[in-house]
Amino acid sequence: MFSAQRIPNPNLDNTVRPSPDPEQSMTTDTPAPGDTINGGVALVRALEREGVDVVFGLPGGATLPIYDPILDSSMRHILVRHEQGAGHMAQGYAHATGRPGVALVTSGPGATNIVTPLCDAHIDSVPMVCITGQVPYAAIGTDAFQECDTTGITMAVTKHNFLVTEAADIPRIVHEAFHIATTGRPGPVLIDIPKDIVDANNPRSAMQWYEARDSDMELPGYRPAGTGDPDAVRAATELIRDAVRPVLYVGGGILKARAAEVLLEFAELTGIPVVTTLMARGAFPDSHELCLGMPGMHGNYTAVSALQESDLLVSLGARFDDRVTGRLDGFAPDAKIVHVDIDEAEIGKVRKVDVGVRGDAKLVIEALIECTKEMGVESQAERGAWRSTLSGWQERFPMFYEQSQPGDLLKPQYVIEQLRDSNPADTIVASGVGQHQMYASQYWKFDHPYTWINSGGLGTMGFSIPAAIGAKVGMPDRRVWAIDGDGCFQMTAQELVTASVSKIPIKVALLNNGYLGMVRQWQDLFYDERFSGVELGPDVPNYVKWSEAMGCAAIRVDSPEEVAPAIAEANEINDRPVVVEFRTDPRENVFPMVPSGRTNSDVVVHPAQRGE
Amino acid sequence: MPHNRFHTIVTTVENKPGVLARVAGLFSRRGFNIESLAVAPTDDESFSRITFTVDVESAPLEQVVKQLDKLINVVNIRELDPQSSVDRELMLVTVEVEEGHRSTVLELVDEFRAYVLNENQREMMLSLAARPARLDEFEELLRPYGIVELQRTGRVALPSLEEKS
Numbered sequence: 001m002f003s004a005q006r007i008p009n010p011n012l013d014n015t016v017r018p019s020p021d022p023e024q025s026m027t028t029d030t031p032a033p034g035d036t037i038n039g040g041v042a043l044v045r046a047l048e049r050e051g052v053d054v055v056f057g058l059p060g061g062a063t064l065p066i067y068d069p070i071l072d073s074s075m076r077h078i079l080v081r082h083e084q085g086a087g088h089m090a091q092g093y094a095h096a097t098g099r100p101g102v103a104l105v106t107s108g109p110g111a112t113n114i115v116t117p118l119c120d121a122h123i124d125s126v127p128m129v130c131i132t133g134q135v136p137y138a139a140i141g142t143d144a145f146q147e148c149d150t151t152g153i154t155m156a157v158t159k160h161n162f163l164v165t166e167a168a169d170i171p172r173i174v175h176e177a178f179h180i181a182t183t184g185r186p187g188p189v190l191i192d193i194p195k196d197i198v199d200a201n202n203p204r205s206a207m208q209w210y211e212a213r214d215s216d217m218e219l220p221g222y223r224p225a226g227t228g229d230p231d232a233v234r235a236a237t238e239l240i241r242d243a244v245r246p247v248l249y250v251g252g253g254i255l256k257a258r259a260a261e262v263l264l265e266f267a268e269l270t271g272i273p274v275v276t277t278l279m280a281r282g283a284f285p286d287s288h289e290l291c292l293g294m295p296g297m298h299g300n301y302t303a304v305s306a307l308q309e310s311d312l313l314v315s316l317g318a319r320f321d322d323r324v325t326g327r328l329d330g331f332a333p334d335a336k337i338v339h340v341d342i343d344e345a346e347i348g349k350v351r352k353v354d355v356g357v358r359g360d361a362k363l364v365i366e367a368l369i370e371c372t373k374e375m376g377v378e379s380q381a382e383r384g385a386w387r388s389t390l391s392g393w394q395e396r397f398p399m400f401y402e403q404s405q406p407g408d409l410l411k412p413q414y415v416i417e418q419l420r421d422s423n424p425a426d427t428i429v430a431s432g433v434g435q436h437q438m439y440a441s442q443y444w445k446f447d448h449p450y451t452w453i454n455s456g457g458l459g460t461m462g463f464s465i466p467a468a469i470g471a472k473v474g475m476p477d478r479r480v481w482a483i484d485g486d487g488c489f490q491m492t493a494q495e496l497v498t499a500s501v502s503k504i505p506i507k508v509a510l511l512n513n514g515y516l517g518m519v520r521q522w523q524d525l526f527y528d529e530r531f532s533g534v535e536l537g538p539d540v541p542n543y544v545k546w547s548e549a550m551g552c553a554a555i556r557v558d559s560p561e562e563v564a565p566a567i568a569e570a571n572e573i574n575d576r577p578v579v580v581e582f583r584t585d586p587r588e589n590v591f592p593m594v595p596s597g598r599t600n601s602d603v604v605v606h607p608a609q610r611g612e
Numbered sequence: 613m614p615h616n617r618f619h620t621i622v623t624t625v626e627n628k629p630g631v632l633a634r635v636a637g638l639f640s641r642r643g644f645n646i647e648s649l650a651v652a653p654t655d656d657e658s659f660s661r662i663t664f665t666v667d668v669e670s671a672p673l674e675q676v677v678k679q680l681d682k683l684i685n686v687v688n689i690r691e692l693d694p695q696s697s698v699d700r701e702l703m704l705v706t707v708e709v710e711e712g713h714r715s716t717v718l719e720l721v722d723e724f725r726a727y728v729l730n731e732n733q734r735e736m737m738l739s740l741a742a743r744p745a746r747l748d749e750f751e752e753l754l755r756p757y758g759i760v761e762l763q764r765t766g767r768v769a770l771p772s773l774e775e776k777s
Binding site: 343 | 625
């Protein structure tokens with residue numbers, strides 16, 4: 001199925017990469033409990049105690065007192081070129097490692113610049129902690145220089161936020177923030193810290209150091225879900241046992257719950273086929289015979305149709321996103337629904353459920369396995385016909401594109417296939433948003449969890465380069481490719497300066513078709529080819545010169561025979577970032593496609609596959 | 613007014629700055645109007661109770677209630693069924709009592725078990741704590757005399773006590 005280089009890595013597992021031992025990574029000047037220190041030192045010390053080994057940030061007036069003790073800390077600070085970069089790096093770090101990413105930015109514009117990554121992390125449930133500087137407490141509300149209402153602005157895009165008013169609260173609130181960010185449904189937490197309580201020169205910053213513990217937390221309203229209700233698990237298992245055309249509809253929650261291994265066990269135990277959403281690519285191995293791949297607007301025919309024709313959808317950590325369901329009133333009309341989610345508010349939010357199980361996906365799947373075994377595997381309904389229907393679809397409608405003719409521009413799908421075949425299976429791929437994102441998800445083979453990082457819910461253009469940097473920082477021994485488009489590249493390319501200067505050797509595959517391709521595709525298909533506001537042009541900026549100016553190696557590729565050698569060359573360069581610009585065909589569209597407002601039954605395959 | 617769309621939600625929240633904004637934000641985000649709102653500390657001053665009435669269909673409301681429950685500062689939340697709860701609201705109203713209206717207004721005060729809080733030659737300030745519908749009624753009967761100023765608190769509610777055998 002794939003080349004010999006793609007050897008599964010036995011070191012890949014579902015455990016969170018361990019934090020460095022806080023006792024090993026403390027500042028040289030470790031305060032003892034009860035010592036009087038200032039809030040700035042307390043903040044740095046509290047972050048170290050949470051196991052933070054790297055902080056992505058950019059200083060400013062309000063964070064000056066925090067940046068001073070950072071000099072004495074074991075934590076690595078990575079100086080970004082724009083605060084949005086810090087946020088996406090923290091996200092990439094969290095996606096790759098399973099540990100919360102940390103960003104540190106200043107007040108006012110520093111805070112507003114990181115709103116997009118917070119919103120992105122919120123909708124994709126990414127654990128991160130963002131620390132923002134704030135003007136001195138007494139100046140809040142006076143329109144002071146670089147003041148903004150950070151907690152007000154970020155209320156709707158964080159899982160929770162804090163405005164710290166007393167230095168003594170810092171250790172406790174930091175501990176609460178990490179607890180909230182990483183438990184239950186993970187998400188971003190912001191801590192807004194006025195300058196005076198961290199400023200060594202201000203008496204308001206004096207506090208008695210203490211090591212905050214769980215018992216210090218004051219969160220009476222926070223009760224993350226654990227195991228599922230046993231009665232609901234049993235009811236779900238019965239529906240699963242009796243289903244003739246079941247599908248496991250797997251979402252990003254499986255990855256957040258570190259549940260890929262138990263999912264594999266459950267799928268193999270029951271023999272139920274699996275679809276992995278855009279957020280869950282890699283949660284179940286693409287090369288497994290039960291894997292149907294990605295469903296949704298640009299999912300493959302079999303995955304889309306399997307959901308649509310099923311009689312039971314077992315949703316595991318997915319949320320019935322509109323990009324998956326298509327027109328809702330025609331979605332999977334015959335399917336009963338089992339919905340497992342850690343977030344009660346997701347269950348039944350979009351589609352009425354037959355059985356809802358609130359709980360941690362890993363624990364619930366373990367319970368489902370237990371319950372299935374009690375009932376006896378032989379009690380499972382006969383699904384031979386369903387399996388042969390699915391394999392019939394797979395044979396008839398494989399992923400398809402037309403190879404380019406000599407002299408034509410590159411096909412983007414071909415580039416992704418070559419990248420896939422020239423890199424080890426544990427390569428981490430971070431993508432931007434648009435056509436290139438869909439091609440990457442469709443044509444890469446994801447056989448390991450935590451190898452695919454993208455902006456699924458918010459669809460944030462410019463995500464890939466900073467996210468790839470964050471992933472590489474968290475997983476320095478792994479190869480990290482950013483797959484980007486030219487529109488996205490122009491939004492956050494400046495972080496390649498960060499990567500060069502901070503020696504973070506990511507690789508960027510820039511699919512340059514000179515257009516905002518996904519918007520162009522919609523204008524092509526639904527607006528009579530009236531292309532409005534989508535032409536970027538492939539030549540300006542000169543991506544090779546620009547990349548070289550940012551300290552990267554850069555290669556431009558125009559023809560198919562250059563693709564593999566350029567990738568090989570890029571893979572040899574490990575002392576700096578590499579950008580490989582592929583000139584791709586702007587007329588190429590992403591197929592299959594479920595047109596907006598239509599049901600999944602109307603999935604449109606590649607024109608060449610439409611036998612009328 | 614179609615009262616079947618009115619729902620009374622009672623939440624216990626941490627008594628901290630910004631909590632009301634978080635709660636209200638979940639309604640405003642969806643374009644839902646809060647008809648009535650009452651906030652005050654509970655018997656334990658580290659918590660407050662927020663009672664609000666919204667005019668919403670049940671299905672979207674259920675979603676908002678689940679979202680409210682996710683707020684870190686919200687300790688618990690429940691919807692009160694009008695059939696099995698008791699609600700009260702307080703009204704302060706200043707009414708004109710010139711030209712011999714004083715005695716008829718005082719008759720209304722007696723009938724509704726309201727109180728006279730303050731008065732001068734031309735005006736009288738009354739208070740009434742009762743069911744919201746009763747306040748509506750009182751207000752309508754006072755209106756002909758000339759309402760100078762009126763303020764209602766928003767309703768508070770508790771579940772009815774169950775029969776103890």
